[in-house]
Amino acid sequence: MKNKNDIKGAIIATFVVALIMTIMMITYTMYKQPSIKGSKSVIVRVIVPEEDKKYEYQVYTDAEYLGEALRETNFIKGENSQYGFYVTEVKGIAADSSKNQYWMLTKKGEYVNTGVDQTPVYDGDEFEFTLATY
């Protein structure tokens, strides 16, 4: 009789633990996104006027500055110069310096006076990278 009760108890305990795990998994899948993706949502557009192309991306980050937010997702590539981080490539599209091309950074269409590493990121910001010539 005792053995039977033991087995019954074990089955109930296993069931309860399995239930707890399922609830935890469901909770995680439902609510994980903000914490994993980063709490700030930023829209970044990549514009190539020559080819008349415009791409739009949503970036989630916890980074304080744009440079860090975009580098951690390999969105941009570049080199460190004496003036700060110089963007040479955005989403795989490289600026050709022989054609005097460079990546111009704007925020909602307005020119940004700071480099990517000095541009702060706030939730809901919109940035544009335009392949421009000088």
Next chain:
Amino acid sequence: MQKAAGAQKQSVNHTSPLSVKDIVIIGMMTAILVTVQVALSFLPNIELITLLLIVFTLVFRWRALFVVFAFILVEGLIYGFGLWWFSWIYIWPLLCVFTMLFRKIRSIFFWAIASCVFGLAFGALTAFPILAISGLKAAIAYWIQGIPFDLVHGISNFFLALMLYYPLYFVMNKIYRQFYSNDRKLIP
């Protein structure tokens, strides 16, 4: 012989709550806990502390509380006294108290399930300092972010207990019996 028996009697009647043997045992068990923790620290949330503490408490009873606080202090000295450390102050003693309450149960399955539930609840238990500092929302976010680790913790605790509960209990019980064989009266 008589003299030895007299000395024995004296040690039984001393007023200090800890005998020299207790202090030695507490030191040894703390060393085991710290070594095992550091040795397994490269595996995220797979640990033997839960099972070892359960077995220590079952065998050495209240002495395990001394072990647990010494262990927490040493861990703080090794890794620094971060926010996690403050949660450890109540998490591990809580496990000891829980084990003391159910110490008469010797079923391996019971302790495997208890270890599993403890592992699953670990993230929620460590969220309390965050609740006090940053509020409920931050504490819940912290808990949710750690759920995959809690699941790994719970499942690994369950299987480790199933595999190692009996061997560990056997060894600890043997140490206990050999160590305290001369002063049975000290055993609570």
